[in-house]
Amino acid sequence: MAWRLASSGLSVVCLEQGGWVTPESVPSLRTDWERARQRSHHPNPNIRNNRWDYPVDDRDSEINPLMYNAVGGSTIHWGAHFPRLRPNDFRVRSRDGVADDWPLSYDDLEPYYDLNDDWMGVAGLSGDPANPPRAGRPFPPLPLGVGGVRLASAFDRLGWHWWPVDAAILTSPSGSRGSCNNCGPCDLGCPTGARASTDITYWPAALAAGVELITEARVRRVTMSTADQASGVEYLDPSGQVVHQPAGAVVLAANGIGTPRLLLLSANADHPTGLANSSGLVGRRLMHHPTALVTGVFDEPLEGFMGPYAVSILSQEFYETNRDRGFLRGFQMQLIRSDGPLGSALGGYQRPVPWGERHHREFFHQFGHTASLTVTAEDLPDPDNRVTLSSSLVDNSGVAAPRVHYRVEPNARKILSYGIEKASVAMREAGARELVVHDLIASAGFHLLGTARMGHDPTTSVVDADGRSHDVANLFIADGSLFVTAGALNPTSTLQALALRVADAIVSGGARAR
Amino acid sequence: MPGKDGSTDLDRLLDLLIPSFDGLPGAGSLGLAGSVESDASANPRFAEALECVLDALRSSMKPFGESDVRAVEERNPEAFADVINLAYTNYYTDARVLAVVERHTGYRAAPPQPNGYELAPFDPALLENVVRRAVSRSNQLTESDTSP
Numbered sequence: 001m002a003w004r005l006a007s008s009g010l011s012v013v014c015l016e017q018g019g020w021v022t023p024e025s026v027p028s029l030r031t032d033w034e035r036a037r038q039r040s041h042h043p044n045p046n047i048r049n050n051r052w053d054y055p056v057d058d059r060d061s062e063i064n065p066l067m068y069n070a071v072g073g074s075t076i077h078w079g080a081h082f083p084r085l086r087p088n089d090f091r092v093r094s095r096d097g098v099a100d101d102w103p104l105s106y107d108d109l110e111p112y113y114d115l116n117d118d119w120m121g122v123a124g125l126s127g128d129p130a131n132p133p134r135a136g137r138p139f140p141p142l143p144l145g146v147g148g149v150r151l152a153s154a155f156d157r158l159g160w161h162w163w164p165v166d167a168a169i170l171t172s173p174s175g176s177r178g179s180c181n182n183c184g185p186c187d188l189g190c191p192t193g194a195r196a197s198t199d200i201t202y203w204p205a206a207l208a209a210g211v212e213l214i215t216e217a218r219v220r221r222v223t224m225s226t227a228d229q230a231s232g233v234e235y236l237d238p239s240g241q242v243v244h245q246p247a248g249a250v251v252l253a254a255n256g257i258g259t260p261r262l263l264l265l266s267a268n269a270d271h272p273t274g275l276a277n278s279s280g281l282v283g284r285r286l287m288h289h290p291t292a293l294v295t296g297v298f299d300e301p302l303e304g305f306m307g308p309y310a311v312s313i314l315s316q317e318f319y320e321t322n323r324d325r326g327f328l329r330g331f332q333m334q335l336i337r338s339d340g341p342l343g344s345a346l347g348g349y350q351r352p353v354p355w356g357e358r359h360h361r362e363f364f365h366q367f368g369h370t371a372s373l374t375v376t377a378e379d380l381p382d383p384d385n386r387v388t389l390s391s392s393l394v395d396n397s398g399v400a401a402p403r404v405h406y407r408v409e410p411n412a413r414k415i416l417s418y419g420i421e422k423a424s425v426a427m428r429e430a431g432a433r434e435l436v437v438h439d440l441i442a443s444a445g446f447h448l449l450g451t452a453r454m455g456h457d458p459t460t461s462v463v464d465a466d467g468r469s470h471d472v473a474n475l476f477i478a479d480g481s482l483f484v485t486a487g488a489l490n491p492t493s494t495l496q497a498l499a500l501r502v503a504d505a506i507v508s509g510g511a512r513a514r
Numbered sequence: 515m516p517g518k519d520g521s522t523d524l525d526r527l528l529d530l531l532i533p534s535f536d537g538l539p540g541a542g543s544l545g546l547a548g549s550v551e552s553d554a555s556a557n558p559r560f561a562e563a564l565e566c567v568l569d570a571l572r573s574s575m576k577p578f579g580e581s582d583v584r585a586v587e588e589r590n591p592e593a594f595a596d597v598i599n600l601a602y603t604n605y606y607t608d609a610r611v612l613a614v615v616e617r618h619t620g621y622r623a624a625p626p627q628p629n630g631y632e633l634a635p636f637d638p639a640l641l642e643n644v645v646r647r648a649v650s651r652s653n654q655l656t657e658s659d660t661s662p
Contacts (some may be wrong), residue, residue: 028626032607038599039556125638129648141636149640156643163644164636171633181630191627232613305621306631341615342606355598356580357530368619472624 001253001478005204008207013245015217015235018052018070034342041188043077054395056057057403063288063443065257065404074200079186079310080168080195081490082122084113089487096321096328099380102484103456103465112497121174122194126168130316139171147302147371148312148335154430160317167311168196173410187386220265220399222250227270230475236397249474256448260387261402270318276469281462283388283451285381285487290408291444292375292416294423295350295434301368304338327414329378332488333423336372351436375419377412378488385450447491452481466505478502522547523568530583531601536614541605549604563596
């Protein structure tokens with residue numbers, strides 16, 4: 001977004017709540033890297049408690065929201081699985097009679113997917129029969145690993161779709177970025193620069209194009225000059241001083257929880273229920289991707305501690321609606337390799353290793369012998385799943401924390417149940433001697449979507465198809481909040497493509513935006 | 515308070531949670547009590563959990579054993595789970611323990627970076643069956659959608 005705007009000649013100031021994360025600080029350079037994953041680099045800000053974070057009041061949520069606050073945002077702390085939504089994901093109402101259609105199509109977004117792929121760097125293989133044709137991937141796919149090959153063969157015998165995933169990970173060096181060295185914990189950061197994060201992909205170009213980046217700036221509200229014109233934002237600098245940043249247009253990109261929080265914090269006399277909220281939908285329709293996990297324990301060593309943990313193969317065999325299954329929409333299955341010793345002992349993907357005399361026998365029985373399939377369900381939007389402001393929790397500047405109200409909707413529960421059955425079939429076919437099933441991963445709140453949805457109708461959406469607020473003419477949104485429906489695929493490539501498209505809309509609508 | 519051999523209640527508890535293995539003493543005898551206490555002190559929840567479990571074990575007025583620990587686990591499951599987290603975290607990030615894991619599994623005890631593991635090339639022959647099935651299916655598709 002910032003790069004695209006500045007490259008088009010606009011003057012851009014970007015306010016980032018966090019700071020820069022240096023490659024030298026990446027925990028995977030240390031023997032105790034798994035301690036960092038449990039403590040200082042935990043994906044949950046409530047556990048990590050980093051001074052750049054804000055807490056999330058998640059007492060009323062079945063899924064714990066995860067995020068990272070730093071230059072690069074949550075791409076600092078992700079697995080780099082990089083699928084695109086499929087064409088039918090943009091027309092769920094038309095095809096299946098539920099939820100809503102997007103105000104744009106896959107074809108509208110495709111050039112931005114392509115542009116974003118170039119910036120992020122994608123390893124993969126074109127030709128996936130489950131997806132539209134796309135340009136050849138510039139980097140070859142990651143190796144599937146022993147477990148991936150086993151599962152792929154099992155899918156073949158079952159006659160089910162699978163394909164090596166698109167990953168935002170370089171498999172050969174490019175520019176200043178090195179090649180993946182198959183180390184495993186991509187989520188903790190990547191000192192070689194192989195795993196993409198926007199601090200090393202877009203940000204150098206954005207700064208070169210003239211973007212002014214102000215770090216450790218905690219934005220607390222959007223300011224207004226008139227009822228329908230924003231005048232800028234107010235933020236707290238690291239010393240706690242209140243600073244006003246004037247702007248001709250304001251773009252919020254603070255994720256599906258942070259953006260509605262800011263809009264609700266910006267309530268004023270003209271917008272008493274929150275800025276841009278005449279539809280009443282700011283914060284509503286929060287979607288995650290409810291996720292179940294089926295782990296197979298195998299006799300043979302699978303060496304799952306080698307290789308990017310979240311990216312190997314995926315299956316979209318059960319992705320589209322088949323009404324005979326008793327639910328609408330569907331799910332992806334994604335192979336997860338395995339944890340390190342500590343994660344395995346604590347039972348992240350498998351059964352926790354018991355303490356006492358059986359401890360070591362059980363540990364070696366499982367460690368390195370597991371592979372897991374996620375069942376990632378499409379989450380249909382429900383207005384009661386929402387972000388509000390907490391009445392009891394504040395951030396370290398005294399600003400109200402977001403409160404999340406979330407229940408897994410019944411359709412998604414049916415998807416998970418069916419998906420567990422299918423993933424179990426695949427694991428058994430692959431030769432697993434034992435299965436461990438997690439019905440719902442509470443800590444799988446990594447995709448925060450839908451809380452300021454786009455649409456043509458101001459009474460049923462927060463922004464238009466260009467990300468522009470229906471209520472405030474120079475206020476834009478450019479993050480996962482825009483999603484109308486969630487699909488059942490990781491959203492990063494889509495939300496980045498949307499941000500690029502919103503940027504182009506701002507540029508082409510220039511005078512009006514200013 | 516240290517026992518006659520100089521060991522503390524926490525040492526004893528850690529030895530019961532993670533006993534000796536393959537030449538390595540149990541987690542307490544390995545000297546991990548200090549790092550467990552330090553880890554707990556950084557987080558009030560962990561500190562309270564550790565204190566709760568140790569207090570419960572000390573209340574029996576006799577040296578505690580496995581059955582006493584299991585009873586405490588049953589009475590205080592949440593606090594006990596936090597103590598397990600402390601014990602496992604400090605055990606499985608200790609270089610001596612990781613060396614044993616390496617010996618038994620091929621896992622590399624060194625940090626994941628900067629060396630990683632070999633990045634083997636992807637074998638496109640693996641996809642022959644998927645592509646063959648897709649061709650067969652596409653011949654049956656009646657709509658232009660891309661469902662597999």
